[in-house]
Amino acid sequence: MPTSAAEAARCRHLVVLGSTGSIGRSTLEVVRHFPDRLRVVGLAAHRNWPLLAEQCREFRPTWAVLADASVLPQVDRQAFPPTTELRVGPDALVELACAPGVDMVVASIVGSAGLHSAWAALEAGKTLALANKETLVVAGPLILELARNRGARLLPVDSEHSALFHLLEGRDRRDVARLILTASGGPFRGKRASELRAVTPEQALQHPTWQMGPKITIDSATLMNKALEVIEARWLFDIPADRLEVLIHPESMVHALVEWADGSVLAHLSPPDMRLPIQAALLYPERPPGPARRVNWQKLGPLHFEPPDVETFPALTLGYEAAQRGGTCGAVLNAANEAAVERFLAGDLAFLDIPRCCRAVLEVHPYEPRPSLDRLLALDRWARQEVSRWTHAHLHPIP
Ligand SMILES: NC(=O)C1=CN([C@@H]2O[C@H](COP(=O)(O)OP(=O)(O)OC[C@H]3O[C@@H](n4cnc5c(N)ncnc54)[C@H](OP(=O)(O)O)[C@@H]3O)[C@@H](O)[C@H]2O)C=CC1
Numbered sequence: 001m002p003t004s005a006a007e008a009a010r011c012r013h014l015v016v017l018g019s020t021g022s023i024g025r026s027t028l029e030v031v032r033h034f035p036d037r038l039r040v041v042g043l044a045a046h047r048n049w050p051l052l053a054e055q056c057r058e059f060r061p062t063w064a065v066l067a068d069a070s071v072l073p074q075v076d077r078q079a080f081p082p083t084t085e086l087r088v089g090p091d092a093l094v095e096l097a098c099a100p101g102v103d104m105v106v107a108s109i110v111g112s113a114g115l116h117s118a119w120a121a122l123e124a125g126k127t128l129a130l131a132n133k134e135t136l137v138v139a140g141p142l143i144l145e146l147a148r149n150r151g152a153r154l155l156p157v158d159s160e161h162s163a164l165f166h167l168l169e170g171r172d173r174r175d176v177a178r179l180i181l182t183a184s185g186g187p188f189r190g191k192r193a194s195e196l197r198a199v200t201p202e203q204a205l206q207h208p209t210w211q212m213g214p215k216i217t218i219d220s221a222t223l224m225n226k227a228l229e230v231i232e233a234r235w236l237f238d239i240p241a242d243r244l245e246v247l248i249h250p251e252s253m254v255h256a257l258v259e260w261a262d263g264s265v266l267a268h269l270s271p272p273d274m275r276l277p278i279q280a281a282l283l284y285p286e287r288p289p290g291p292a293r294r295v296n297w298q299k300l301g302p303l304h305f306e307p308p309d310v311e312t313f314p315a316l317t318l319g320y321e322a323a324q325r326g327g328t329c330g331a332v333l334n335a336a337n338e339a340a341v342e343r344f345l346a347g348d349l350a351f352l353d354i355p356r357c358c359r360a361v362l363e364v365h366p367y368e369p370r371p372s373l374d375r376l377l378a379l380d381r382w383a384r385q386e387v388s389r390w391t392h393a394h395l396h397p398i399p
Pocket residue numbers: 017018019020021022023024044045046047048049067068093107108109110111113131132133134157158159210211212213214215216274
């Protein structure tokens with residue numbers, strides 16, 4: 001806790017949305033490391049009330065939210081400290097995102113379910129530490145316009161985008177030739193499509209370098225994560241898709257590179273540890289020593305780079321197409337992918353069907369170049385129904 005008035009004034013008041021997930025838990029590790037600089041005033045989860053209660057007992061926030069109200073009958077209110085007000089439902093989540101006295105909102109809910117609360121935080125002028133890439137994939141231009149209009153700062157947490165944000169800071173964007181995002185290649189790097197027909201969720205959930213939640217881990221295996229990141233970067237850095245490149249880098253030590261017009265390249269290196277980009281956002285613009293692992297240059301060994309295999313991993317091509325066309329494409333691709341990943345994890349869809357199904361939905365969707373937020377949300381619902389139809393029409397036993 002801050003000990004003087006000066007320290008208290010420097011202390012940032014945080015709300016962590018999705019505190020029970022992988023990014024949420026890493027965020028709380030960073031907070032634990034900086035008790036004088038960061039104070040948690042609100043925590044939110046979907047249904048995992050035992051972990052939320054444990055986090056509340058440690059961090060003593062003013063508010064806690066469970067976004068899924070149907071979990072309420074199971075909740076033991078005595079598990080929460082009496083000083084924490086527990087609220088339930090999606091409206092409570094949105095209210096928490098714009099609560100008074102909150103400086104920064106960490107958006108670490110997974111999927112487009114995180115969009116409303118991220119939007120509310122920006123609308124209220126809060127600084128948004130954005131891990132939830134789907135918010136920008138679905139509604140990038142609207143989100144950036146909102147942030148501009150409200151004078152709200154948007155700090156990327158996604159490791160590649162955090163790296164690019166810091167590499168580009170203070171530089172003249174007109175001198176950028178290309179932005180390069182690295183990808184680990186996932187657990188199936190080097191495989192041919194014919195070897196991936198019978199992939200199980202357990203195999204696809206074995207990420208080689210990062211410990212993450214299930215949805216993004218499957219996205220890494222299909223390379224859809226990089227597809228979403230191309231769209232995220234397209235809006236965040238206002239750069240056309242043909243100047244965004246993806247490079248497979250299995251060590252996940254280099255997160256992004258900026259190639260300047262004169263041919264020089266700046267790279268961002270750190271071990272694969274999300275506590276670093278999270279800390280960079282929470283304490284921005286300062287970079288004090290924190291809990292993240294550091295590069296050991298003596299033991300680092302060789303770093304490898306290779307082009308992505310888009311024949312085996314066609315999701316990446318979908319990302320480029322959606323980034324180029326813009327409009328409704330991001331929302332439709334994202335929702336189709338979320339629904340397809342859910343079905344794959346449930347055993348209803350084969351691994352190779354994830355990008356096939358996404359392409360089919362993207363191709364038949366009623367494209368609009370400048371959709372409203374309501375239209376994007378309607379298309380999100382529509383795309384999920386289309387995935388259901390597609391799955392039923394293509395039902396075949398998974399070998
Ligand atoms: N994990 C990582 O290293 C990285 C993640 N990201 C991005 O960060 C986001 C979070 O990822 P990750 O932490 O891995 O995901 P997890 O699945 O680990 O955590 C998701 C969190 O969101 C909550 N949640 C899920 N659905 C809802 C909902 N409908 N309403 C409210 N809350 C909900 C979960 O609550 P509950 O526990 O109760 O289910 C949980 O707290 C994603 O957008 C991902 O792409 C980006 C870069 C790296």
